[in-house]
Structures are given as structure tokens and as C-alpha cells.
Amino acid sequence: MAKAAAAAQSGLEKYTSGGFKTVIEQCEGCGRVVEVETNRYCQTFLSPEAKWRLGICNFATHAKPEVITASVKVNPLKASKRAANKGKK
Numbered sequence: 001m002a003k004a005a006a007a008a009q010s011g012l013e014k015y016t017s018g019g020f021k022t023v024i025e026q027c028e029g030c031g032r033v034v035e036v037e038t039n040r041y042c043q044t045f046l047s048p049e050a051k052w053r054l055g056i057c058n059f060a061t062h063a064k065p066e067v068i069t070a071s072v073k074v075n076p077l078k079a080s081k082r083a084a085n086k087g088k089k
């Protein structure tokens, strides 16, 4: 029992050893946030700020990148003419 508690303790110590930086505002709501001694760290990345520098963090559980799709209007008359002409050539 004491071994398990010690193992759990050592697992959390990695966050306070200095390598991990605290999460940033954009990480709010993410499932990978761990709270250790009133500070909050990311389970996955040492520096959460770096993951958000170029856009949305690809491991975020609370935010997904927005996919922009362009809708193209097709004129049915022109489309049928185009299809008919395609067969002639």
C-alpha cells in the first residue's frame, strides 16, 4: 500500500521537477490538465504555450479545428451542356 502511494507521489513529482510549464488560458476545459499542488500542468506536453503558438493544440480534447468548406454553386443548364460537350471531344 505504501509502495503504491509512493509510486503515485513520484508520478506527480515529474510535474513539479521544473520541466513542465503550467497550462495557459486556452487549455481551460481540456481533459489532459492535471492539478498538482495548486498548479495545473498538461499530461502530454512540457510547454502548453508552444502547442498553441501556431493554432489549436492537436491534442486538445475540448477544441477541434474548424474545417472551412467552400460551397460552389453549379448552374444545372451549364453543367448539362458541359457534360454533353465533354462526350463530343
Ligand code: SF4
Pocket: 023, 024, 026, 027, 030, 031, 032, 033, 041, 042, 043, 044, 045, 047, 048, 049, 051, 057, 058, 059, 060, 061
Ligand atoms: S493537450 Fe493541449 S490543450 Fe490540452 S492541456 Fe495539453 S497543451 Fe493544453
